[in-house]
Amino acid sequence: MLSNSSRFVMHNSNCNFVEQHAAEGGGLKILRDASLPKAVYDSTARESALYSILKTEYEGFVAEFVAWTHRGNVPVMRLNGPKSNLAQLCAEKSKESLAATFCFSRSHGTDDPSRFFTTLASQLAIHIPSHVEILNAKLRHNPDLVLKSLKVQFEELIAAPIKELLAKGVDLGPRRVIMVEGIDERASVHAHCEILHTILESAGALSFRWAVFSRPNSQLGALLKEKGLALESCWNVCHSIPNFPAGDGEFVLRVELI
Structure with a gap:
């Protein structure tokens, strides 16, 4: 009797056959398949990577960073320094404010x-439910968006949907920080x-x-300057780290508030 049925629900049972949600086999699946879950800060891969990098507490700066996540007047912070657990x-200290993270790692x-x-x-x-409907519709209409240039991906998958939600007065919620680590791994x-x-x-x-964490790169600075994006406003913080390989035991973190 049910062999020709495409949609039904059996109540009071462990079986619940319904037409699959648009996210399954639809736009969001396309997006997930084009993503790297291992790059998220709390992934298993990221956890194992932390064992091989420089470790320190950075208590003073971490407190300042957490405070920055709640400010609205400084949209970009770029942090230059040796690769570490910073x-x-x-x-971890600002996880309730994180909208997304990406940790670059060749290994x-x-x-x-x-x-x-x-x-x-x-x-x-995941964190902005209203974003789901827009993304799903976009990717169902044009699955190749995930194969476009970086600029097009950003505009179509992030900027345009968010601008549409803001124009409608949709509350995006408390998660407003996007963190990028190790971008110089490329x-x-x-x-x-x-x-x-x-x-x-x-x-x-x-x-x-x-928040963009990377090691100093003069070539990058030159390229950004060519594009008219000089990084000028800087906040320099020094931390003492025992046995730091630079030799003098001092770690200089260059923080640029853009």
Whole structure:
């Protein structure tokens, strides 16, 4: 009797056959398949990566970082310094404010820039329910959006949907911080530059605050300057770290508030 039925519900039973939600086999599945879940700060891969990097407490700065996540007047913070557990500590202490995270790592296969914005969009869909409907419709209409250039991915999967929600007066909720760590892990400084360029161009327009952790890179600075995006406002913080490989036991963290 049920062999020709395509949609039915059996109550008071463990069986619940319904037409699959649009997210299953639809737009959001396309987005998830183009994402890198291992790049999220609380993934298993990220947990194992922390064992091999420099560790310190950074108590003073982490407290300042948490305070920054609640400010609305500084949309981008770029932090330059040796690779360490700083980004992880900041993420853990501000997890209730995080909308999305991405940790670049060659050793864990999360250094593909073409999956950067898709991974962020996938997380935003989780934390901002209204974002889901827009993304699902967009990707059902054009599944190839996940294969477009970084700029197009950002505009179609993140910027345009968020602007639409803001225009409608939709409350995006308390999660407004997007954290990016290890962006310099990319072999191509041009991909690094393109991501930062895209972030900086959108700064302030989407109600998000971006925290970008990376090691100093003079070539990147030169490329950004060519694009008219000089990073000028700086906040220098020094932390004493025993046995730091630089030799003098002092770690200099360069923080640029953009």
